[in-house]
Amino acid sequence: MRVQLIRVLLMGLFSALALPIIDAVVLGGAIIESVHAGSAKIGGRRMGCRAARVRLSTKMPGLGAAVPGTIFLNPRLLRRYPSVTRRMIFLHECGHQYVGSSETAADCWAVKAAKRQGWLTERGIRTVCRSFAGSRGSGPHPPGPARCSAMLNCYRTTKRPNSRSRSRKR
Numbered sequence: 001m002r003v004q005l006i007r008v009l010l011m012g013l014f015s016a017l018a019l020p021i022i023d024a025v026v027l028g029g030a031i032i033e034s035v036h037a038g039s040a041k042i043g044g045r046r047m048g049c050r051a052a053r054v055r056l057s058t059k060m061p062g063l064g065a066a067v068p069g070t071i072f073l074n075p076r077l078l079r080r081y082p083s084v085t086r087r088m089i090f091l092h093e094c095g096h097q098y099v100g101s102s103e104t105a106a107d108c109w110a111v112k113a114a115k116r117q118g119w120l121t122e123r124g125i126r127t128v129c130r131s132f133a134g135s136r137g138s139g140p141h142p143p144g145p146a147r148c149s150a151m152l153n154c155y156r157t158t159k160r161p162n163s164r165s166r167s168r169k170r
């Protein structure tokens with residue numbers, strides 16, 4: 001399946017497209033259980049992004065997008081993916097708020113955040129990787145396999161929160 005995981009649009013372009021934005025739980029269904037100003041409940045977990053508010057839109061072309069101060073998610077497309085992938089897309093978009101437009105840096109930011117939150121495993125990353133495994137890359141996105149190995153690399157070089165506190169005790 002060819003997936004354009006994420007795209008970053010300039011605020012001006014986005015408002016020019018006048019995309020319909022919904023705030024409701026309805027279209028998200030079990031995919032995104034609820035949306036509040038800065039967070040979305042995905043797979044039973046409240047995902048927060050301090051730097052941005054969250055908006056849902058079923059008319060946008062990709063799964064998610066980020067503009068400064070706002071994250072957009074497409075519940076219609078996201079429902080095809082497991083919750084670990086949906087959460088990682090959320091964090092990827094949040095990552096753009098901090099690292100700018102680099103896709104690789106946003107992926108890495110997302111992986112680090114998820115590992116620190118304690119729910120992402122290497123197996124989870126491989127699940128996420130399957131969603132773009134066949135991608136040769138598009139625009140700013142590296143090809144799927146390269147993207148996947150960069151994410152695993154980020155994961156392996158990030159400490160879990162408990163391993164950090166353990167080392168402090170020594």
Ligand SMILES: [Zn+2]
Binds near residue numbers: 006007106
């Ligand atoms: Zn991105």
